[in-house]
Every structure is written in structure tokens, then in C-alpha cells.
Amino acid sequence: xxxxxxxxxxxxxxxxxxxxxxxxxxxxxxxxxxxxxxxxxxxxxxxxxxxxxxxxxxxxxxxxxxxxxxxxxxxxxxxxxxxxxxxxxxxxxxxxxxxxxxxxxxxxxxxxxxxxxxxxxxxxxxxxxxxxxxxxxxxxxxxxxxxxxxxxxxxxxxxxxxxxxxxxxxxxxxxxxxxxxxxxxxxxxxxxxxxxxxxxxxxxxxxxxxxxxxxxxxxxxxxxxxxxxxxxxxxxxxxxxxxxxxxxxxxxxxxxxxxxxxxxxxxxxxxxxxxxxxxxxxxxxxxxxxxxxxxxxxxxxxxxxx
Amino acid sequence: xxxxxxxxxxxxxxxxxxxxxxxxxxxxxxxxxxxxxxxxxxxxxxxxxxxxxxxxxxxxxxxxxxxxxxxxxxxxxxxxxxxxxxxxxxxxxxxxxxxxxxxxxxxxxxxxxxxxxxxxxxxxxxxxxxxxxxxxxxxxxxxxxxxxxxxxxxxxxxxxxxxxxxxxxxxxxxxxxxxxxxxxxxxxxxxxxxxxxxxxxxxxxxxxxxxxxxxxxxxxxxxxx
Numbered sequence: 329x330x331x332x333x334x335x336x337x338x339x340x341x342x343x344x345x346x347x348x349x350x351x352x353x354x355x356x357x358x359x360x361x362x363x364x365x366x367x368x369x370x371x372x373x374x375x376x377x378x379x380x381x382x383x384x385x386x387x388x389x390x391x392x393x394x395x396x397x398x399x400x401x402x403x404x405x406x407x408x409x410x411x412x413x414x415x416x417x418x419x420x421x422x423x424x425x426x427x428x429x430x431x432x433x434x435x436x437x438x439x440x441x442x443x444x445x446x447x448x449x450x451x452x453x454x455x456x457x458x459x460x461x462x463x464x465x466x467x468x469x470x471x472x473x474x475x476x477x478x479x480x481x482x483x484x485x486x487x488x489x490x491x492x493x494x495x496x497x498x499x500x501x502x503x504x505x506x507x508x509x510x511x512x513x514x515x516x517x518x519x520x521x522x523x524x525x526x527x528x529x530x531x532x533x534x535x536x537x538x539x540x541x542x543x544x545x546x547x548x549x550x551x552x553x554x555x556x557x558x559x560x561x562x563x564x565x566x567x568x569x570x571x572x573x574x575x576x577x578x579x580x581x582x583x584x585x586x587x588x589x590x591x592x593x594x595x596x597x598x599x600x601x602x603x604x605x606x607x608x609x610x611x612x613x614x615x616x617x618x619x620x621x622x623x624x625x626x627x628x629x630x631x632x633x634x
Numbered sequence: 635x636x637x638x639x640x641x642x643x644x645x646x647x648x649x650x651x652x653x654x655x656x657x658x659x660x661x662x663x664x665x666x667x668x669x670x671x672x673x674x675x676x677x678x679x680x681x682x683x684x685x686x687x688x689x690x691x692x693x694x695x696x697x698x699x700x701x702x703x704x705x706x707x708x709x710x711x712x713x714x715x716x717x718x719x720x721x722x723x724x725x726x727x728x729x730x731x732x733x734x735x736x737x738x739x740x741x742x743x744x745x746x747x748x749x750x751x752x753x754x755x756x757x758x759x760x761x762x763x764x765x766x767x768x769x770x771x772x773x774x775x776x777x778x779x780x781x782x783x784x785x786x787x788x789x790x791x792x793x794x795x796x797x798x799x800x801x802x803x804x805x806x807x808x809x810x811x812x813x814x815x816x817x818x819x820x821x822x823x824x825x826x827x828x829x830x831x832x833x834x835x836x837x838x839x840x841x842x843x844x845x846x847x848x849x850x851x852x853x854x855x856x857x858x859x
Binding site: 329332333336343344347348535536538539540541542543544545546547549 | 682684708709710711712714716722723724725726727731735736738739740741743744783
């Protein structure tokens with residue numbers, strides 16, 4: 329009996345979806361646009377985070393040592409820094425490496441290279457310290473500037489990067505907060521639009537529900553076909569949303585390649601689409617199916633109360 | 635079989651039924667007559683439990699249907715066949731599917747449906763229109779399809795609320811003949827109508843209502859108002 333009922337619920341749901349073509353079309357389109365808006369914002373949020381992460385990785389503090397500083401004290405300083413929990417990576421560069429780096433970075437400037445080659449190595453030893461967060465750089469600078477290390481530390485790069493770090497920290501906070509607010513707004517907006525759309529679709533078929541009740545149909549046989557329709561709205565809406573995002577990502581990538589000469593595929597929207605496809609696919613499908621079925625379930629409930 | 639005991643129904647200040655009493659036995663054909671607002675449709679609504687009375691009892695097969703729970707209602711309604719003036723066919727189902735639906739709701743098997751639906755469609759003369767949708771049918775055809783749906787599960791009671799209200803004279807008499815035929819098979823038929831000609835021709839029991847009260851109850855009666 330359960331099997332027969334289940335089969336009938338599926339059949340009625342499918343018939344309802346197909347035979348109310350226009351209403352189904354509108355519901356699917358509304359759902360796909362809503363899900364697409366949330367997905368695009370979600371991906372942008374993720375990309376934003378990744379870009380911030382990349383920038384954070386580039387922010388570091390260089391501590392330059394005096395030429396006269398004893399090697400063992402420098403080594404001790406490096407060890408002390410390494411022990412700190414707010415430090416992610418410490419790279420020690422000796423004088424020769426510092427000189428080599430400078431020559432490589434300025435390989436095209438022959439005059440400069442000639443001048444450097446004529447002098448005794450003018451470059452100091454230094455450590456490049458990467459912190460766990462940009463805000464930590466100030467604390468690390470204080471640590472390197474304390475009187476204990478005045479004998480070995482000549483200077484730090486903090487004064488030059490202080491404003492950049494402060495700006496970066498503020499911008500990161502601002503964009504994160506804003507993107508969360510915008511995401512939340514769109515989620516609430518989309519949920520309301522989809523709920524209302526499905527409520528209207530079922531409202532226009534309320535007479536059907538009344539007829540079913542009068543004929544002696546149980547609530548299960550009335551309600552669940554509408555829920556099946558909701559599942560179909562959700563599935564098709566999600567697939568259309570994924571397709572539209574893919575088309576938009578391809579188009580956007582083409583534009584970026586054309587106008588900004590970006591060649592790294594992974595940095596383009598289509599690259600992000602591929603990178604996040606799994607997450608996008610499942611969040612789109614699960615999110616829109618839950619949204620549409622809940623809306624259908626609740627919308628039909630009010631007509632079952634007699 | 636069916637017993638209305640001092641049934642009163644009020645909507646705010648308006649008294650749609652005022653202490654109505656009558657009994658109908660198994661297999662009877664009864665016309666409920668009266669002008670608009672007399673209370674005919676209220677009786678039909680109470681019988682299908684779309685409404686509950688403000689006071690009184692309604693016994694169907696010795697069971698007070700006013701006490702039915704929400705869960706029992708579908709099972710009770712499956713014992714009724716209902717025909718409305720506005721047909722109330724499911725617009726997105728074919729004639730066959732509309733009729734089959736009345737069986738599907740009571741978990742009838744596929745074989746049972748395939749046997750009963752064509753038979754009842756044949757009986758009402760709609761077998762040729764089985765695959766058509768309601769929008770493709772005339773008024774008379776829609777009402778035949780509605781009657782087929784009301785009959786297919788062999789109900790004990792057939793309620794017809796102004797079934798000819800939207801039909802031309804030819805279709806009207808075809809529908810009345812059909813109801814008569816159904817009654818001859820042993821089904822109780824309750825016909826709510828204000829069509830004097832039909833009532834007078836039927837020569838069956840007539841319960842006359844006026845302003846929510848039973849003003850006459852005659853065997854082989856006539857339209858009095």
C-alpha cells in the first residue's frame with residue numbers, strides 16, 4: 329500500500345509540475361535567479377577571502393641586523409622569534425643572500441649593478457618574519473625594538489609598512505563585514521521572494537485542494553504532490569542557476585583576459601567556478617530543494633485545515 | 635440511515651438553519667427545495683462536513699458526523715458522492731484521471747481502477763471523452779464526468795447541489811435521468827434544487843425549506859413555494 333501511495337504521490341507531483349507549465353516556469357526562474365544571486369555572492373565572498381589571505385601572506389616584517397652584531401646573538405634572536413605563537417614563518421637572509429637578492433631584483437639596471445659590484449657588500453643580514461595576522465606585525469616590531477636587542481638590531485621595515493598594514497587591516501574588516509551583511513540581505517530577500525512565489529502558485533490552485541478534500545483525499549495525498557513539485561522546482565532551479573553562473577563566469581573570464589591580459593586560468597572567474605564547483609553544486613541543489621519544498625509544504629498547509 | 639436532529643447553523647447574526655429535523659432512509663430519492671438562502675446548500679455543506687452545525691446532531695449510519703476528527707473526515711467523505719453546480723473537476727486532470735482520482739484516494743488497486751473507471755464512464759456516456767480535459771468539455775459533459783467521479787466508488791449517499799443550475803434544458807433532463815438511474819441501483823440521492831419543473835416531474839419525496847426551516851416534507855411532493 330505504501331508503495332502504491334508513494335508512486336501516486338510522485339505521479340501527481342510530476343503531473344502537477346508539467347500541466348501547470350506557466351506557474352512551474354515562473355517558480356523555477358524565480359528560484360534559479362535567487363539561488364544564483366546567493367551563489368555568486370558566496371563565491372565573491374570566498375574569492376575576497378582568498379585575495380585577502382594572499383595579501384596577508386605578503387605582509388611581513390624585516391628586521392635588519394648591525395654588521396657588528398655577534399652571530400650567536402643574531403641566532404638567539406631568530407630562535408626567540410621562532411618560538412612565538414603569533415609567528416608563522418621566519419626566514420634568515422645572510423649578507424651574501426641579501427646581495428644576491430638585490431642583484432636579481434635589479435638585473436636590468438646595469439649602472440646600479442656595476443655600482444654594487446664595485447663596493448664591498450653593503451647589505452645587512454636580516455630576518456623576514458611572517459605573522460599569523462597583519463595586526464601582529466606591530467607587536468613583533470615592539471619585540472625587535474626592545475632595549476635587549478638594541479645591540480644587534482639596526483632597524484625594522486615597520487615604519488615603511490605601518491600605514492599599509494593599518495589600511496589593510498581596516499579594509500579587510502570593512503569588506504568582510506559588508507559582504508556578510510550583503511549576503512544575509514540577499515538570503516533573506518531570496519527566501520521571501522521564493523516563498524511568496526510558491527505561495528501564489530499554490531494559492532491559484534487552492535480550488536484543486538478543496539476538490540481533493542471533498543473527494544476524500546487524505547492530507548498526505550494532497551500535500552505531498554505539492555512537495556514533489558517543490559523538489560522539482562528546486563532541482564531544476566539549481567541546475568539552471570549553475571548553468572547561468574558558468575556562462576557568466578566564462579563571459580567574465582573572456583572580458584578579463586581581453587582587457588587586463590590575465591593569463592593565469594586559476595585567477596579567472598571560470599577558474600574559481602571549477603575550483604568551487606563541488607561546493608556550488610551541492611549548496612545550490614540542497615539549498616534550493618530545501619527552500620522550495622519547505623515553501624510548498626507550508627503554503628499548502630493553510631488549505632488543509634477543514 | 636441519515637438523521638438531522640434539531641440542527642442549527644448560524645453565521646454571525648445570520649441563522650442559515652434553525653432547528654432542522656428530518657430523516658432519510660437507505661435508497662430514498664429526496665429533493666431539498668427552496669429559494670436562494672433557504673438553507674439547501676448549508677445542509678449539503680454540513681453533510682460533507684465542510685461546516686459543522688452550531689447546535690444539533692447529524693447521524694449518518696448511526697454515527698454523529700459532527701464529532702468526526704480531522705483524521706476520520708477523508709474516510710467519511712469516501713462514503714459520499716458529491717455533484718456540484720460548478721462541477722469542481724480537477725482542471726489539470728483528464729476525465730479518466732478525475733474519475734480515477736476518487737478511487738486512488740481510497741488506495742484502490744490499478745486493476746480495480748482499470749475495471750471500474752471505464753464502466754462508470756460508459757454508464758454516464760463519457761467513455762469517448764475519457765482523455766479530454768475539463769476545459770475541452772461542454773457544461774453537460776462536465777457534469778456527467780462529475781457524476782461519474784461521484785459514483786465510481788459506489789457511495790452510499792449521492793449529494794447533488796444544484797447539479798443542473800448551469801445546464802441547458804436538454805442536458806438538465808439527461809442529468810436528472812442519470813440521477814434517477816443511480817437511485818434505482820439503491821443509492822440514496824439527495825438533490826438540492828430550486829427548479830420547480832424538475833421537482834414536480836420527479837414525483838419523489840420533497841423537503842421544502844424556507845429561511846432555514848423545514849416548512850413541508852411530503853412523499854411524492856411538489857414544489858410548493
